[in-house]
Amino acid sequence: MGFFKKKSNTKINSTSSQTMKTSSTNELKTNLQENIQRIKDSLGESSDIIIREIRIGKEGTIKAGIIYTDGLTDTASLQNFILETLMLDIKGTELQKKRSPEQNLISVLKDFAMTVGEIKELTNFEVLFTGLLSGDTIILIDGYAQGLIISNKQWVERGVTEPMAQSVVRGPREGFSENLRVNTALVRRKLKDPNLWMESKVIGRYTKTNIAMMYINGIANDEIVKEVRLRLDGIDIDGILESGNIEELIQDAPYSPFPTIYNTERPDIVAAALLEGRIAILVDGTPFVLIAPALFIQFFQSSEDYYQRADIASLIRLLRFFAFTIALLAPAMFIAITTFQYTMLPPALLINLAAQREGVPFPAFIEAIIMEVTFEILREAGVRMPRNIGAAMSIVGAFVIGTAAVEAGLVSAAMVIVVSITAISSFVSPTYDIAIAVRMLRFGFMALAATFGFYGITIGLFALLLHLCSLRSFGVPYMSPLAPFNVSDQKDTFIRLPRWKMFTRPRLISQQNIVRQQDSSSAKPEPSKNQEYEGV
Structure with a gap:
């Protein structure tokens, strides 16, 4: 027993030391040339990775490196707001004066010099490569084991066009695109409420695909939100290329011919689903958004049903x-x-x-x-x-x-x-x-x-x-509200009752804040009894 115990402890210590060694080799170095050489070796001298060494300030006393990916980065903002600011507008002596004893040059550049929007600090190569290959610009300073990630992504993409798979006669003509931020903005445009929460995740060891999970806090069932989050966090795969990959990995019945997750390319359908307490899963690179949970009746409902008369x-x-x-x-x-x-x-x-x-x-x-x-x-x-x-x-x-x-x-x-x-x-x-x-x-x-x-x-x-x-x-x-049978939810099953009678949300999906409108009788449209018209 002592032999096995000693052997086990030796293995644990070896694994721990290997992890510490990997962590130390992943950290940025203080020497700029070593960091640039590590980037070149890791990316295989790729021709679309642009590395430029510059000197900051009019005096040119500070060496720095600018790294970005050609085709994924906005070169206009790089030229006007990053290179011009670093090389012409600021002075090295002024930066040294603004720096406090506990503040390094990286923080001074971030707080006082850069005129772009989102800026983050980085300390390891894993974060550097993820940002670089996503279209961000990387700034490294000689003498500092830190750097800056400047968000200035831009690439050729398809704009917001009419949905091809779910066309309607009456209704909005806008559909999702392949850009995750455009898609989240389309949903935000329809639901202007602070309770619309969004959780971001990165899935895929090689693709590092951005995933967004959106739901309305206070309407969505907390247990369903927790279950969706748990299934997404449990995905460990080399790449995610479309929302269908996510659907296969988190669906309930993989061998059933019936889909248990709904997908759509229409923002109005996603907004309506969120108002019912469902969760939307948006995947970068695809216009199809997943909606969970999905019911059998839902696949026979069209967004146009709610824009026409009942x-x-x-x-x-x-x-x-x-x-x-x-x-x-x-x-x-x-x-x-x-x-x-x-x-x-x-x-x-x-x-x-x-x-x-x-x-x-x-x-x-x-x-x-x-x-x-x-x-x-x-x-x-x-x-x-x-x-x-x-x-x-x-x-x-x-x-x-x-x-x-x-x-x-x-x-x-x-x-x-x-x-x-x-x-x-x-x-x-x-x-x-x-x-x-x-x-x-x-x-x-x-x-x-x-x-x-x-x-x-x-x-x-x-x-x-x-x-x-x-x-x-x-x-x-899956068959609710038919099995189990729910009388109140029959208003939107085989037939659709008028909007002024649909005053509650689906019971089994949203079990909190289920009231859409307070009183259905007061919402019924009818002429005022006090109206009097001349000549009648």
Whole structure:
């Protein structure tokens, strides 16, 4: 026992000494040339890393180094507010006079000389490389084991444009961009409240991607905020390139076809979600923002539902649920009817279908599989093709192939109609993620229908409902407010009640400050009873 104990202590001491050695080698040196050489060796003499040695002040008595990344740094501000200030505007003797006994030259430059916005001090190479490769400018002074990080990032980026994936007829036309600060500003612009809190994180050992978690303090559930923070802090990966990478690492059910995290590129949807108590996760480099927790009903709600009148918004939402059912079950029901339950059809229609299928060599299931796979190929080809010809190619391809297949006797005309209606119905969903789940589940229901008929479809529906009811999104039941059933939250489920009746937030998401407006009856719009009009 003593031998193992001694060996263990030796290992701990060795690890501790190695950590201290690594920490000491990571610190900046007092010699400017040693620091510059370390930067060159670490970055492999990269041509886009600009290193310039200058002398500060008109007397030129102080040696300094300016390091920045070409293409990521604002060279105009570097020239006008950094180089010109250091080399021409300030004097070395004046800096020495302003310096107090306990203050070094780095602090004097930061407090008195530099005219730029955000300035931070650095003492190690890890912080230096992160800032340098993010577009900041680094200033090192000879004789000091410290430096300055000046924030003057600038690079070519896409501006705020109309969202491509979630377009609306009525509503804002602005969408998120790939710049994290632009995206947070778009959210701040809509929610001008000090309780809108933002926590910043850096994830990715190599990419060091900036992540922002936003929520409204006092509305968001503290337990959900804590859970989201815990899952983000637990990510240890080499790189994050898109918000989809974050979604895969923190979602609740990785093997479920249904998404448990919502994503959007519209600031108004993010603002509305924050007002309901949800948490937004913004990732630098992508216009898609994650929203958690996400519910099944949420994927059938569009931002336009809340900009239109309640009656037409409710009708369109019911239409989405009907289209979801068609996209999921239409081919399976056609297979079940034509294979097993053909007596359910009227005699005239049954005779017509039998005449169409007389020359078709395949059973209904194989026929449906051929048409569905063909349409999926055409859909993917249309997405990957250039935008100008992609839509035309997919439409013409579907029409030509469908007509030729019917004339060749490979498929029946009724099957082409069913597959076409199914494909069109899958496009009705306002969210692409739920349409992907339908595309995958459709083939499973087709196999059940070909094997057991309507009994197989019923078994599949029961299994699907059990799976949906078992899902959670950051602790919130996925099927709420349907399961568990909540009466007060039915005002925005299958139909949308008028705004003056939606006076509470979702109960299971926000359990504090749940009141949107104090009295729904007083908010009801109606003409004043005291109004009198001349001539009436």
